[in-house]
Amino acid sequence: MRVWLTGLLLAVLAFVGAAAWWLGSPMPQAQAVVDLSIEAGSTPKEVAQLVRQSGIDVEPVLLYSWFRISGKARAIRAGSYEISAGTTPYELLQKLVQGDEALRSVTLVEGWNFRQVRQALAKAQALKPDTQAMADADIMQALQRPGVAAEGRFFPDTYTYAKGSSDLAVLKRAMLAMDKQLERAWSARNKDIPLQNPEQALILASIVEKETGKASDRAMISAVFNNRLAIGMRLQTDPTVIYGLGERFDGNLRKADLQQDTPYNTYTRDGLPPTPIAMPGKGALWAAVQPAGSRVLYFVARGDGSSQFSTNLPDHNRAVNQYQRSKLAGSDAP
Helix, strand or coil: CHHHHHHHHHHHHHHHHHHHHHHCCCCCECCCEEEEEECCCCCHHHHHHHHHHCCECCCHHHHHHHHHHHCCHHHCCCEEEEEECCCCHHHHHHHHHHCCCCEEEEECCCCCCHHHHHHHHHHCCCCECCCCCCCHHHHHHHCCCCCCCCCCCCCCCEEEEECCCEHHHHHHHHHHHHHHHHHHHHHCCCCCCCCCCHHHHHHHHHHHHHHCCCHHHHHHHHHHHHHHHHHCCCCCCHHHHHHHHHHHCCCCCCHHHHHCCCCCCCCCCCCCCCCCCCCCCHHHHHHHHCCCCCCCCEEEECCCCCEEEECCHHHHHHHHHHHCCCCCCCCCCC
16 A cells, blocks of 8 residues: 555656646747737637647647646736747746737827828837728727817827737827826816817917927917917917928928918918817927916027017017028018
């Protein structure tokens, strides 16, 4: 009896030792990095098969058995994973349970228009181009914002995503982020500003974003435009004219462009343009609703990224003469 028990104990110890060795041994794989995609709803048994099919030389039955014995089989998460050479069965399960996916990132830059956003998404690595053949209006429909202009609706930031994710999913996150940032800014607005709703704040913020060469000038630039709106003075801001020209703009804004009437020409039309003209960042959003307490109505670029502000036209003309002598009148400042 004792001999039989001793033999059984030795067999168990041998099995445990072999199992421990297997769990800690790197699994051979076809490449240095293997892509493993697990769809939602995949069973642990199917996951074990997928591991083998992805190019990792492991027996699916053994792997599935390990999943079950560990007690974590049902905790395996769907996603896109990169399995590096040297990964052991133990490490693999940990990665799948923790959802340690292979993440990529794409950066949406403050001041970009939606065309530039779409170009960045199209170039993003391993991002599924679901919107590639869609018009802007169709994208907004897919995002459940039918009839809303796409311009300016997405918050500029760096967004991470799993390999194979949809570009539409990234846009949705950016859109919801802008909703949140705009709501926070609007709730903290100066009650004396002439802006009537968050939509107008977003439009003005996009103009402030495009007009700002130096972050510290944002509140003053916002003051210029808020003051003009309050007294019914036209905004006369070049970035809106440039936006209205679209791809026709060749980098040189001419006097004829300022005189050509479009919905975005704030030299020929009163008030704000019909939509944002770019993506404003957090600083521009807050500046739009919390302008500096100043009566300034004009500004001109100094040439070093900052602006010279004036409360009256004669002072503004002198500033233009000082800082913009070599440039055409009206081509650099509202």
